[in-house]
Amino acid sequence: MSIDAQTLQQVVNDVCSGMLGLDMVPTDQACCDETDAVSAVIRISGGWDSLVQVLAPRTTAKIIASTMFATEEAALSEEEIRDAVGEIVNMVGGNLKGIVEGESSLSLPCVGNTGGEPPFGADFVGITVAHNCQGDPLIVRLLDKSAIPG
Amino acid sequence: MYALIIDDSRAMRRILRNIVEPLGFEILEAGNGQEGLTCLHQAGHVEVTLVDWNMPVMNGLEFVKAVRADDSWREMKMVMVTTETEPAQMARALMAGVDEFVMKPFTADILIDKLKLIGVAATGYAD
Numbered sequence A: 001m002s003i004d005a006q007t008l009q010q011v012v013n014d015v016c017s018g019m020l021g022l023d024m025v026p027t028d029q030a031c032c033d034e035t036d037a038v039s040a041v042i043r044i045s046g047g048w049d050s051l052v053q054v055l056a057p058r059t060t061a062k063i064i065a066s067t068m069f070a071t072e073e074a075a076l077s078e079e080e081i082r083d084a085v086g087e088i089v090n091m092v093g094g095n096l097k098g099i100v101e102g103e104s105s106l107s108l109p110c111v112g113n114t115g116g117e118p119p120f121g122a123d124f125v126g127i128t129v130a131h132n133c134q135g136d137p138l139i140v141r142l143l144d145k146s147a148i149p150g
Numbered sequence B: 001m002y003a004l005i006i007d008d009s010r011a012m013r014r015i016l017r018n019i020v021e022p023l024g025f026e027i028l029e030a031g032n033g034q035e036g037l038t039c040l041h042q043a044g045h046v047e048v049t050l051v052d053w054n055m056p057v058m059n060g061l062e063f064v065k066a067v068r069a070d071d072s073w074r075e076m077k078m079v080m081v082t083t084e085t086e087p088a089q090m091a092r093a094l095m096a097g098v099d100e101f102v103m104k105p106f107t108a109d110i111l112i113d114k115l116k117l118i119g120v121a122a123t124g125y126a127d
Helices: A005-019 A058-069 A078-099 B010-023 B033-043 B060-068 B087-096 B108-117
Strands: A024-027 A037-046 A050-057 A104-106 A110-113 A127-133 A136-144 B002-006 B026-030 B048-051 B077-082 B100-103
Touching: A005 A024, A005 A078, A005 A127, A005 A136, A037 A058, A037 A078, A050 A058, A050 A078, A058 A078, A058 A127, A058 A136, A058 B010, A078 A104, A078 A110, A078 B010, B002 B010, B002 B033, B010 B026, B010 B108, B026 B033, B033 B048, B033 B060, B048 B060, B060 B077, B060 B087, B077 B108, B100 B108
Parallel strands: B002 B026, B002 B048, B048 B077, B077 B100
Antiparallel strands: A024 A127, A037 A050, A037 A104, A037 A110, A050 A136, A127 A136
């Protein structure tokens, strides 16, 4: 089974709304200021080879971290903000891996500031879903490498 | 009464702490399985360990195997809190000695129900 946009959107919603109680509204506006965003990427390899990226503008990343740490946004450290976004991609990637048939393994999340660099390259072809997370954008991209013609 | 939380994510450790601490546990935290083993040796008696699978240095499965190889910890319950949902992976962890699974994402009620099932949380809590 391959992952479609609806499935990806549902998984993101389960993580952010179901577990964290965040107000998540799907949107078609799959863009944000990537020059000041936190990007977390995780790789799934084995039976299914893919990359998942969670892209959270700093405002969204702080909302997520504040919820996870039950702490005021002003009191959050940079490490806590990155850790929170990393845990989101970990849960999204893990759940996607569970949906696809075959045994695969999950890497550790790689988290950093994007600085405007698209991690999948300018020729990215894959699925992108976007939500308004408490009113701020949260973007999730899936690159299914096995779907790329060799 | 101690509960040990092992996860490389500080955010996840905090989420778990906020659920488990009100049940009356003193919380110990570790960032990987190796640190978890050190915590166990220092604490003496630990009632329950909540352990992630996918971690650096020593992963959750390696931790579970190490604990179950040591008779000192045979009474301790272990719950794997993980994104691993593949039946083969779950079977591997159960064979290694995990008592229960909690799949991420989870809610507080799900975790508390699992702790009740293995007898480490008062059954009246959160009812």
